[in-house]
Amino acid sequence: MDRDAVYELTRQIPAGRVTTYGALAAAAGNPGAARGVGMLMHTNPDAPRTPCHRVVYSDGRLGGYGAKEGTGLKVERLHAEGVEVDGGRVKLFADRFFADFKRIR
DNA sequence: AGCGTGACCCTTT
DNA sequence: CAAAGGGCCACGC
Numbered sequence: 001m002d003r004d005a006v007y008e009l010t011r012q013i014p015a016g017r018v019t020t021y022g023a024l025a026a027a028a029g030n031p032g033a034a035r036g037v038g039m040l041m042h043t044n045p046d047a048p049r050t051p052c053h054r055v056v057y058s059d060g061r062l063g064g065y066g067a068k069e070g071t072g073l074k075v076e077r078l079h080a081e082g083v084e085v086d087g088g089r090v091k092l093f094a095d096r097f098f099a100d101f102k103r104i105r
Numbered sequence: 106a107g108c109g110t111g112a113c114c115c116t117t118t
Numbered sequence: 119c120a121a122a123g124g125g126c127c128a129c130g131c
Contacts, residue, residue, distance in 0.1 A: 001128065021113055025127085034113040036127035042112050043129065057113070064112030074112095110129090118122075 001030050003040050010041075013054045016082040018090055019098040020058045034058075042066055053077040060093040 005028045013019055021041075022034035030036070041052040042064075053074045057063045062085070065074040075085045084091035 003128085022115095025113090030127075032114085032125085033127045035111070035125095036113085036129090038112045039110095039128045040112095052112080055112080058115085062112095066112065070112095108131090111127105114124105114126080116123085116125105118120105 001033060001036060002028060005029070006037055006040050007044065007050050010050050010052060010055065013051060013098050015051075015054075016096065017098045018054045018056050018078070018083060018093070018096050021055055021063070022058055023098075024055060038063070054081075054098075056090055060089040062088055062090070 006024060009024055009027050020034070021037045022031075025031060025033035025037045028037070037055075041050075041055060044050055044052060053065065055063070062071045062074050062078075065071055067073045071088065078085055078090070083096055090096060
């Protein structure tokens with residue numbers, strides 16, 4: 001597992017778009033390593049260069065966030081980029097999905 | 106080197 | 119439609 005690749009891909013996610021842990025893992029060449037990617041995000045320091053808030057569950061839910069505020073902060077950051085969030089899930093998930101990480105069920 | 110834990114995901118009740 | 123089970127991988131001790 002090349003974690004640098006994962007971080008790189010995460011950094012390349014355009015503002016206002018989101019992807020999933022699984023899709024990210026697959027794009028990095030390790031399909032099924034969704035959980036590992038989540039761990040990488042958690043391990044990753046707060047690094048502003050890596051927009052981990054643009055990574056969510058495959059069903060559109062936000063998932064977790066290392067900060068104390070948790071998903072709350074995540075919602076704010078996403079909303080600031082134009083991503084509508086409701087009921088803990090991302091609206092227009094399909095449209096907002098990063099094209100390069102096609103993996104909508 | 107082995108074990109436990111977690112920011113996940115899919116299939117099956 | 120909601121809940122439960124089992125299987126991924128990476129990390130720290």
